Amino acid sequence: MKRKIAAIFAADIAGYSRLVADDEEETLRRLASYRQVTDDFIAKGGGRIFNTAGDAVLAEFPSAVEAVRCAIDIQESLRTRNMAYPPSRQMAFRIGITIGDVVERDGDLLGDGVNIAARLEGLAEVGGICISRAVHEQVANKLSVQFADMGAQQVKNIPTPVHAYMVAMRREDGTYATPQVKKPAKAHGGAQPNWMWPVAVTVVSLAAIGVGGFLYFTKLETLAPSKVAAPTSVASSVPSPAPSAVAAAPPSPSLPMVVSSEKFAAAIVPFISDKVRASLASDYAPAADFKAFSLNIGGFNAFVTAQPSEEAAKSAAVEQCQKRADAAQSPRKCELYAVGDAVVYAHGRPPMPPLPWIRHDAVTEQPFAAKNVPLTRDGGKARLENVYTPARKHKAVALGPGGALFFPFALDSVEEAVRRALESCGGIAGVPCMIVALNDNFVVPIPTTLKVAGFFKPAGNTMIPADARDDVARRLADASSGWNAVAIGAAGRPGLGLKAATEQAAVSGALAECVKRDNNCQVIAIGPFLVGPN
Known part of the structure; x- marks a missing residue:
């Protein structure tokens, strides 16, 4: 591991879970398009993406000026693209940038610099940019934009307030809007006590919903x-810790x-x-x-x-x-x-998936490893490793299509762990979640050859022609064991690899069937997940 100073750029989509709940397929397609825009601007500005999960992007830049310029270009480009959609379907990023000392490990960056950038992103307005004082000092006289001083902001899990600035974004007429400054943190006589942390658990949103899917802890x-x-x-009961992914x-x-x-x-x-x-x-x-x-x-x-x-x-x-x-x-x-x-509960019952909630399959089940949980950022994976992995049974991990995460543990039964994980995850995500792990094993196939982009629902997947969806859904339902994969060609003809002994065999089978009917075939689903290139 080596240390270095870098400008850290953190971005995610505001209201991503709601967008996914409203129209999952369209949201994921547009996310891929918008991510191409952000990736191109990051590369153009000399940046390097070192982590992504769901809707979240983390990148490093050698220059704070280039990081802020890149963020402005991204926001203005996406603002133009959003004009083609009604307000309820607009997809807007929030971006946070800081300069910090970070540790590089296997290409990933860790440390306070990454955490503070994520917190600044949580302070940003929808479609806006929030920077630290260190970044402001570097760029104030080098970029022709205005800034609003937010003062010292108290943010979660950072012991001292972070002095932040909002970047004024350009309006349609070319003038600049004045950001709405959030209330500065009150002065503290000293750092908050840390005595509670050994017995606390945190919640994360991967997706991606929220500050990049970070987990908060429940005591x-x-x-x-x-x-x-x-x-x-008064009768009350505090549950076993059950971290859940939400926006920060x-x-x-x-x-x-x-x-x-x-x-x-x-x-x-x-x-x-x-x-x-x-x-x-x-x-x-x-x-x-x-x-x-x-x-x-x-x-x-x-x-x-x-x-x-x-x-x-x-x-x-x-x-x-x-x-x-x-x-x-x-x-x-x-x-x-x-x-x-x-x-009198205003939110109704949480959305739940259809039964059965668990299907055990010795072919696809494997030991739980936090690093392999899909749609989850490094912060969430760290919490799973440090809290869920050593926790006593019974326990379960529920995952939402936008990265929402909830994992109760030390419960009285498997049934209770599964129910509570799905109820709380569904209540947070607004859509049904999936049990991906139970006790010490993954209970769904976890893809490793391609990157997970969401949940796969063949009946409503617009990449599959309407006249073929029912057949794909039926064939997958009949293949209740082993690895399954779905490939699609240029003309939309599907190919399926079913009941395979390995992930690679399912992928190869899906491609082989697809090329018999179509060309330029690509795998779009493995097991219950939508997948794309790593």
């Missing part, structure tokens, strides 16, 4: 049912309470453990008003009964839940799930 702790001031009875933006505020016609049923409450469900059934459901139950996506929860009023019940339930979530540094806010016997 490992189990709280026994507790009492608050009489006559209140502030948690969204709770939505207004929506009273549904659904009656409270403990057995279908999402995110929480089976023990908490049992406690809700025995202690909350039969209790008289006034009562309320609050939870967050990470599984933190609290309920109160025998309150003097409905408002008191709602406030106490949220407050008790949030205290536990804050103590474990959970990035998700607690929200009311039930008031009295009525469900």
Whole structure:
């Protein structure tokens, strides 16, 4: 390993998970097109991409001036391209740039410089650029752009505030917009204490959603049912750590309470453990008003009964839940799930994949290795290696098509680990997730010959002609064991390699069948994943 000083460039797409949820195939196609633009500008500016995952890009530049110039060129080029799409489908990058001391290892860069660039990217406006003071000092008199001083910004996992500047982006008429400066961090008498980190877990968004898919940690702790001031009875349970991938933006505020016609049923409450469900059934459901139950996506929860009023019940339930979530540094806010016997949760049930959630296959299962988890950035892989790998059973890793990640562990059963991983991951991603690992093994084929770009759904894949999709879906469904691959030719004729003993055999089989019907064949799917060139 060697150290060096470099300008670090971090970029990802704002709202990528939402775009994927709305139209996965179109989003992935456009991502490939936009990535070609960014890659070309990075190469033109003398930069080198050293890491990508989902929608995120990390690059190094020998010059801060070239890094900022490249970022401006990218944003202006993509702004023009976005004009062809309605606002809800526009794909805009946020970019962060800093200068820092980094460690190079096998072509990858690690260190505070990379982490700070990712945090600056999280501070940037949609379609904007945020730079550190060190970069500003290098470029202020060398580029004809304006800057807005954001002051010192407190960002997650960086012990000291980062002084940041926004780059003013050009409007349609050629003038420059003044960035909206975010509130500077308050002065601190000293660094935040680090005593909680040995027992904490963090959540990441790979995708890519958020600051490049970094994981936050949820504290490992189990709280026994507790009492608050009489006559209140509070029961709460903090789940086993369950990191989940989200954007590194502030948690969204709770939505207004929506009273549904659904009656409270403990057995279908999402995110929480089976023990908490049992406690809700025995202690909350039969209790008289006034009562309320609050939870967050990470599984933190609290309920109160025998309150003097409905408002008191709602406030106490949220407050008790949030205290536990804050103590474990959970990035998700607690929200009311039930008031009295009525469900008021505004988000509905999390999207879940169809059953069965797990299909064991000795041909494709292999030992879990964090480095091989697809759609996940290095920060997320490091958390998986340091937290998930040594954790005790039962545990599971759920992955979303945009890089959302959630992994509960130390649960009472395999079924509970799988359910909670899928519920929380689906709640974060907004689309059904997939269990990729259970305990110490991968339970889906993990491609290594090509790079994973998302989930593969043949029925809605526009690369496959409409008249061939049902046949491809049927043939894949019938091939329930072994390695499967799908190739497509220039005319859209598919070729499939099914029930192969190895990944390479499936790829070769798919290409061989494709070239019998078409030309210029390329593999687009391996197992349950869309794939592309490494």
